């Protein structure tokens with residue numbers, strides 16, 4: 095006889111990690127990781143923390159909280175940390191929505207959204223992207239009901255790379271009741287170069303029901319250490335601290351985050367390089383005939399539809415591991431120039447009319 099388990103959990107799809115390259119020589123471009131190795135100053139900071147791993151870390155993540163609060167000129171009480179922004183997102187969902195409550199998000203977007211909503215016992219309400227791969231904010235506003243507790247706006251959107259403009263977000267927020275929290279997930283904000291884009295923190299300052307989600311995983315290259323945070327309305331941030339697993343953010347992650355904040359000039363050079371590579375990749379894809387939409391993330395999106403599995407198989411054969419969403423498309427992370435070159439060759443080869 096099976097032990098009792100929540101049925102809603104047993105029916106959930108497991109979160110899928112991008113395929114590992116192992117020693118195959120393939121390039122792993124499936125997880126939107128930063129292609130650069132850690133900075134020396136960051137590994138030194140990590141090494142300096144090793145002698146203290148018998149001690150619990152600062153549960154309040156005090157030093158990094160103070161740095162982030164100063165940097166964005168917000169009170170420290172509005173900043174809440176977790177083991178990666180995905181854990182903070184989980185905290186937000188648990189604090190905001192339970193059984194019978196609805197959480198609205200665009201789809202396709204970050205694949206953790208529907209899973210985390212179901213884990214909390216709430217109901218995901220997925221609103222299809224527009225034909226040009228953008229959030230359908232009108233459709234999302236139309237989907238608001240008396241049960242809506244939370245709305246997730248992924249800007250720029252994973253996996254399509256499309257962004258929400260400031261004007262669009264403002265018009266959207268005018269339609270959202272003030273007691274419904276809107277989270278702007280800015281995991282890829284450092285790669286977003288469009289001046290018309292919504293900037294989450296600006297909206298946090300102006301609206302009582304807006305929170306922003308940031309991570310050290312992508313632009314700062316600390317995906318393996320797990321540290322991210324929300325800047326949220328006071329009562330929301332207090333609840334995130336209540337929901338958080340105690341001591342979830344390690345001292346090593348906290349030290350590495352501080353060192354990364356100290357090294358922002360160096361990191362910005364790397365981010366600029368990734369953005370320049372993204373422009374090169376998009377132009378080359380278009381030149382070879384791929385009808386790709388612009389991306390403001392560290393990835394590009396190929397809408398391969400029914401051809402996704404076939405194109406993905408060709409990529410794997412060519413030593414490129416992308417993130418495949420069968421029936422929809424392929425997301426390919428911007429890597430080093432060498433990795434991107436190999437991807438571009440594979441993409442051009444995959445474009446025979448019978449293939450896509």
Ligand SMILES: Cc1ncc(COP(=O)(O)O)c(C=O)c1O
Pocket residue numbers: 125126177178179180181204248252279281282308309310311317320321322
């Ligand atoms: C849109 C979005 N939000 C949040 C995350 C979570 O990142 P992390 O938990 O590493 O901060 C990701 C990771 O892929 C993402 O794509």
